[in-house]
Amino acid sequence: MAADAWRQWAAFAALFNPTADPSPLGTFRRSPAAFAPFFDAEQFAAAARAFHQSGEDSQTAAAAFGDFLRDQFGGALDGMWGGAASGGSAAAAEEAPALGPAREQQERLQRAAAAWRRLDHAQRRLKRLWSDALGEAARVFVSRLGAPAAPPTAEALYGLYDAWIDCAEEAYARMAHGEAFGATLADALKAASDWRDESAASIEHWAKWLDWPTRREINTLSLRVRALEEQQRATRRERETPARPAAKTHKTAAKKLRGRGKR
Amino acid sequence: MTSRLYAALSAARHCAPGCSEKDEVWRSGKVRLYRYRSISPTPSAVPLLIVYALVNRPYMMDLEPERSLIRGLLSRGLDVYLIDWGYPDGADRFTTLEDYLEGQLAGCVDEILKARGLDALNLLGVCQGGVFSLCFAALHPERVRNLITMVTPVDFHTSTDLLSKWARKIDVEAWVGQANVSGDVLNQLFLALMPFRLSHQKYVDLLRGEVDRARIENFMRIERWIYDSPDQAGAAFREFVVWFYQQNRLVRGGLAIGGRSVDLSTLELPILNLIGTRDHLVPPASSAALRGLTRSSDFTTLELDLGHIGMYVSARAQRQVPPAIADWLAAR
Numbered sequence: 001m002a003a004d005a006w007r008q009w010a011a012f013a014a015l016f017n018p019t020a021d022p023s024p025l026g027t028f029r030r031s032p033a034a035f036a037p038f039f040d041a042e043q044f045a046a047a048a049r050a051f052h053q054s055g056e057d058s059q060t061a062a063a064a065f066g067d068f069l070r071d072q073f074g075g076a077l078d079g080m081w082g083g084a085a086s087g088g089s090a091a092a093a094e095e096a097p098a099l100g101p102a103r104e105q106q107e108r109l110q111r112a113a114a115a116w117r118r119l120d121h122a123q124r125r126l127k128r129l130w131s132d133a134l135g136e137a138a139r140v141f142v143s144r145l146g147a148p149a150a151p152p153t154a155e156a157l158y159g160l161y162d163a164w165i166d167c168a169e170e171a172y173a174r175m176a177h178g179e180a181f182g183a184t185l186a187d188a189l190k191a192a193s194d195w196r197d198e199s200a201a202s203i204e205h206w207a208k209w210l211d212w213p214t215r216r217e218i219n220t221l222s223l224r225v226r227a228l229e230e231q232q233r234a235t236r237r238e239r240e241t242p243a244r245p246a247a248k249t250h251k252t253a254a255k256k257l258r259g260r261g262k263r
Numbered sequence: 264m265t266s267r268l269y270a271a272l273s274a275a276r277h278c279a280p281g282c283s284e285k286d287e288v289w290r291s292g293k294v295r296l297y298r299y300r301s302i303s304p305t306p307s308a309v310p311l312l313i314v315y316a317l318v319n320r321p322y323m324m325d326l327e328p329e330r331s332l333i334r335g336l337l338s339r340g341l342d343v344y345l346i347d348w349g350y351p352d353g354a355d356r357f358t359t360l361e362d363y364l365e366g367q368l369a370g371c372v373d374e375i376l377k378a379r380g381l382d383a384l385n386l387l388g389v390c391q392g393g394v395f396s397l398c399f400a401a402l403h404p405e406r407v408r409n410l411i412t413m414v415t416p417v418d419f420h421t422s423t424d425l426l427s428k429w430a431r432k433i434d435v436e437a438w439v440g441q442a443n444v445s446g447d448v449l450n451q452l453f454l455a456l457m458p459f460r461l462s463h464q465k466y467v468d469l470l471r472g473e474v475d476r477a478r479i480e481n482f483m484r485i486e487r488w489i490y491d492s493p494d495q496a497g498a499a500f501r502e503f504v505v506w507f508y509q510q511n512r513l514v515r516g517g518l519a520i521g522g523r524s525v526d527l528s529t530l531e532l533p534i535l536n537l538i539g540t541r542d543h544l545v546p547p548a549s550s551a552a553l554r555g556l557t558r559s560s561d562f563t564t565l566e567l568d569l570g571h572i573g574m575y576v577s578a579r580a581q582r583q584v585p586p587a588i589a590d591w592l593a594a595r
Contacts, residue, residue: 172459177425185433
């Protein structure tokens with residue numbers, strides 16, 4: 001039954017991983033096109049099988065299972081926050097004094113490089129926090145594992161997987177609610193925003209030389225159109241509004257005065 | 264089994280959401296107002312306008328025949344209208360919350376009231392659309408007869424609100440700049456609230472049980488909806504994050520739309536507040552805070568053992584939510 005479940009997971013993962021080569025372990029390596037959740041689940045099933053079939057003592061087997069989980073899910077957040085930014089420039093180049101006619105452009109490039117470096121640092125901090133949380137999740141998970149036994153049922157395999165997901169989510173939640181994660185996420189977003197703005201300004205600088213339209217120009221036009229639309233709406237409202245009550249009151253008051261005069 | 268599942272997923276990949284017939288009755292820019300065709304012999308006299316969030320597409324309310332909140336409401340005789348905010352593009356980057364509320368939402372309400380010869384209608388606001396509905400009801404109490412808020416954040420500073428914790432640290436001015444905010448980036452943030460459940464476990468869950476065509480098609484429709492995330496108009500997004508997430512103005516006060524104060528304590532109309540007790544996006548406490556902020560003497564809170572999305576698409580929601588709304592409205 002358990003073997004069926006493993007075969008099922010493996011077969012299904014393989015369908016989403018069509019160009020993969022079989023690995024020596026009987027599973028397969030992940031191809032770039034593979035769909036991560038199925039691939040990860042298949043690898044999880046293989047690790048669970050190894051855990052249950054190992055002749056080692058339960059602590060060693062559990063520790064190996066825990067190490068596997070840290071390795072396998074270490075990149076789980078990469079798709080969300082991006083891998084660590086690479087490249088960038090040396091800090092020294094960012095400090096170089098900008099002189100001459102190209103100084104503005106040089107300073108802009110320096111600011112972009114500095115933003116990229118801050119993004120790189122923030123992403124590394126996020127990865128470190130994630131790695132710590134994953135380590136905690138793996139520790140809790142293996143502490144809950146029983147001794148390796150006969151092959152588990154398919155239901156037990158799903159139960160094991162669910163238990164791992166629970167551990168991972170709990171550890172992640174503790175980290176994600178923490179001050180450090182929020183602050184680092186904010187740093188990453190700010191650095192990415194700064195890099196985008198400086199890069200856009202650089203590109204716009206050259207666009208002007210080529211007499212191409214720039215985003216700034218389009219924004220100015222958009223705001224002008226918006227102001228005109230608002231003006232048009234105000235005019236329409238004014239036209240549609242019946243004579244002002246104040247004017248009526250004035251007229252009525254004038255009539256009253258006239259009436260009084262007649263009397 | 265695996266090849267059958269793969270084939271079922273493959274066959275379901277073009278499953279389109281939406282099942283109830285509707286007509287476009289008004290449009291302004293990218294916004295469309297739809298009226299759903301009645302399937303009841305005695306439709307209600309007072310229309311119900313559904314105000315959905317900007318961050319996802321509203322077809323989730325009418326996903327498929329067996330999982331359609333709108334169908335459930337129609338079958339109970341309600342006359343249902345829905346606002347589709349559309350997909351903002353670069354030309355909408357300066358669109359503000361005032362434009363959405365006083366321009367487009369007010370335009371939809373005016374259109375319905377004019378067409379039906381009424382003074383007021385019923386509003387059903389979902390999530391961020393619930394915030395909009397609360398603001399609109401506070402700004403125009405004479406035009407809203409009854410208000411239903413569903414999975415609506417009100418207190419943005421509750422202790423379990425992870426999204427708010429992140430949002431409060433973010434330099435939103437720098438993030439938005441003068442651009443729109445990518446829907447894909449926002450989606451990543453939402454998925455990051457529970458990355459293992461939302462990005463791993465739900466796919467593995469497909470392997471459990473028999474290959475059931477209806478289940479697979481439902482899965483694929485929801486999958487399509489989740490990743491169909493419109494970009495957000497920059498100015499409105501910035502206002503929403505700063506005023507609500509960072510400054511919590513619905514609770515702390517000081518909110519103004521178009522120069523007019525929005526004060527929830529002025530709300531006296533009947534309110535039904537639907538809360539999902541397993542909502543990971545809008546903590547139940549955030550929605551529940553509404554009760555203490557209004558002056559409504561006819562306030563009903565209905566807590567359901569559902570999650571944020573389950574509130575409109577789960578099988579249990581189909582059994583519980585439409586009758587709860589219809590019965591509550593019928594009594595008013």
